[in-house]
Amino acid sequence: MAAGAEMADVRLALDPFDPAAEIAAFNAAHPHAGGIVTFLGQVRLTGGVEALELKHYAPMTLPGMEELARAVRARWLLEGLSIIHRSGVMRPGDPIVLVCAAARHRRDAFAAADFAMDHLKSQSWFWKREKTAAGWRWIEPRAEDFTDLARWDHSASR
Amino acid sequence: MAAGAEMADVRLALDPFDPAAEIAAFNAAHPHAGGIVTFLGQVRLTGGVEALELKHYAPMTLPGMEELARAVRARWLLEGLSIIHRSGVMRPGDPIVLVCAAARHRRDAFAAADFAMDHLKSQSWFWKREKTAAGWRWIEPRAEDFTDLARWDHSASR
Amino acid sequence: MARLVFLGRLEDVAGMPQTEVPPGPVEQVLAALAPELAVALLDEKVRMALNGRLIGDRGAVVLGKGDELAFLPPVSGG
Amino acid sequence: MARLVFLGRLEDVAGMPQTEVPPGPVEQVLAALAPELAVALLDEKVRMALNGRLIGDRGAVVLGKGDELAFLPPVSGG
Numbered sequence: 001m002a003a004g005a006e007m008a009d010v011r012l013a014l015d016p017f018d019p020a021a022e023i024a025a026f027n028a029a030h031p032h033a034g035g036i037v038t039f040l041g042q043v044r045l046t047g048g049v050e051a052l053e054l055k056h057y058a059p060m061t062l063p064g065m066e067e068l069a070r071a072v073r074a075r076w077l078l079e080g081l082s083i084i085h086r087s088g089v090m091r092p093g094d095p096i097v098l099v100c101a102a103a104r105h106r107r108d109a110f111a112a113a114d115f116a117m118d119h120l121k122s123q124s125w126f127w128k129r130e131k132t133a134a135g136w137r138w139i140e141p142r143a144e145d146f147t148d149l150a151r152w153d154h155s156a157s158r
Numbered sequence: 159m160a161a162g163a164e165m166a167d168v169r170l171a172l173d174p175f176d177p178a179a180e181i182a183a184f185n186a187a188h189p190h191a192g193g194i195v196t197f198l199g200q201v202r203l204t205g206g207v208e209a210l211e212l213k214h215y216a217p218m219t220l221p222g223m224e225e226l227a228r229a230v231r232a233r234w235l236l237e238g239l240s241i242i243h244r245s246g247v248m249r250p251g252d253p254i255v256l257v258c259a260a261a262r263h264r265r266d267a268f269a270a271a272d273f274a275m276d277h278l279k280s281q282s283w284f285w286k287r288e289k290t291a292a293g294w295r296w297i298e299p300r301a302e303d304f305t306d307l308a309r310w311d312h313s314a315s316r
Numbered sequence: 317m318a319r320l321v322f323l324g325r326l327e328d329v330a331g332m333p334q335t336e337v338p339p340g341p342v343e344q345v346l347a348a349l350a351p352e353l354a355v356a357l358l359d360e361k362v363r364m365a366l367n368g369r370l371i372g373d374r375g376a377v378v379l380g381k382g383d384e385l386a387f388l389p390p391v392s393g394g
Numbered sequence: 395m396a397r398l399v400f401l402g403r404l405e406d407v408a409g410m411p412q413t414e415v416p417p418g419p420v421e422q423v424l425a426a427l428a429p430e431l432a433v434a435l436l437d438e439k440v441r442m443a444l445n446g447r448l449i450g451d452r453g454a455v456v457l458g459k460g461d462e463l464a465f466l467p468p469v470s471g472g
Contacts, residue, residue, distance in 0.1 A: 020185055023196070024178035031251040032203030037271075038181070038196045041264065041394050045190030054393065057323055057386055059368030085393065093189040097394045104202065106275060106472075107306065113195075114268050117394060126393030127324030138325040141392045148265065199472050212471065215401055215464055217446030243471065255472045264394075275472060284471035285402030296403040299470045 008069035035106035041097040051131040061125040166227035193264035199255040209289040219283040318379040321386040342377040396457040399464040420455040
């Protein structure tokens with residue numbers, strides 16, 4: 001394991017988690033970081049969606065998230081990083097993903113969280129489907145997800 | 159007051175605030191937003207800095223923050239926005255500023271929080287000084303703060 | 317036996333999350349499946365992982381006893 | 395009387411956060427201050443606000459009774 005990954009807390013959550021408690025714990029663990037950025041993704045309340053399910057593949061999903069955390073830590077100077085991603089069936093309002101990045105300089109924290117989210121969205125081993133009155137339907141990645149991801153290919157790290 | 163500002167919670171805090179409690183309350187108020195980005199700025203623990211003081215000018219500081227909130231809400235499609243900024247004397251580890259942005263789409267939430275921070279940093283009515291063993295010293299804005307700010311002048315809103 | 321794992325929408329096509337198959341070259345293994353499933357598995361957007369590792373050259377795969385071959389359609393997280 | 399308010403480092407230069415002055419044109423008001431303070435207040439990076447509103451043309455300001463003129467050096471928040 002690369003040195004940078006030792007300071008990252010990466011979790012695949014099979015049960016609901018409490019994002020406010022996680023953020024409080026992360027803040028408490030980094031009381032002297034200049035800036036802390038958090039991103040919380042939740043199941044949206046949109047017309048007719050009754051449930052969302054994320055499936056993972058155990059041999060690859062968590063290892064892939066850990067690899068992502070290593071890449072994030074190698075790219076930005078962080079004082080701490082946490083990535084928590086749900087798998088399983090969720091209802092509107094349930095948390096799906098939480099990324100917390102602590103850094104001395106705020107731009108590093110913003111970019112790290114933004115980068116991590118783009119990669120979790122379209123380059124991590126999750127498969128998503130939603131349930132409406134018409135039944136379950138698999139969600140394919142959107143074109144926007146790939147353009148979001150492509151932003152990082154040729155840009156400097158800040 | 160513009161319509162968009164009614165959904166923004168803007169506060170000038172003259173006493174310490176609890177960022178974890180504020181984030182929990184913000185999340186609870188936006189249970190169905192797709193994405194919530196928060197930025198917490200804290201007094202860094204750096205060699206020799208014993209205290210940080212932020213001063214404000216009552217007739218302009220809070221009105222300026224409210225104007226910033228209106229600009230943010232006009233520029234991105236948000237479901238909620240909160241800006242809390244301390245004034246007064248702080249110690250290392252104390253929270254200085256908290257921005258929370260809730261949006262249907264995560265890129266809007268990221269950009270809104272990032273934009274708000276850049277403007278709070280170098281375009282809001284605060285004056286900052288720090289205390290070391292050598293006494294108090296006023297902090298002038300850094301060149302980096304202005305380049306951060308200039309990013310928004312000619313860019314599209316996303 | 318070896319194991320095939322169907323992720324995402326491929327589970328719906330297969331009607332099951334996984335199945336046991338006799339070891340052998342992957343084309344032989346796929347030929348023994350329902351044609352509709354074999355076609356879905358060979359979609360160019362579907363990637364394959366052998367024992368948790370992505371495979372570059374699909375054609376060269378030979379499943380051994382105890383191997384697990386996963387079929388991974390486009391992902392969508394967060 | 396009118397009031398002058400010194401923000402940030404200007405408070406240190408003035409040795410006080412604010413002071414009362416007789417009403418009148420701003421150049422006349424500044425001329426009555428300590429020269430070091432007047433020079434600091436006229437620094438091109440220092441902006442002025444009359445009763446909480448930024449002033450574009452400094453020279454044109456005439457302080458009336460009860461007016462508050464604030465001197466705002468470069469800001470630094472967050």
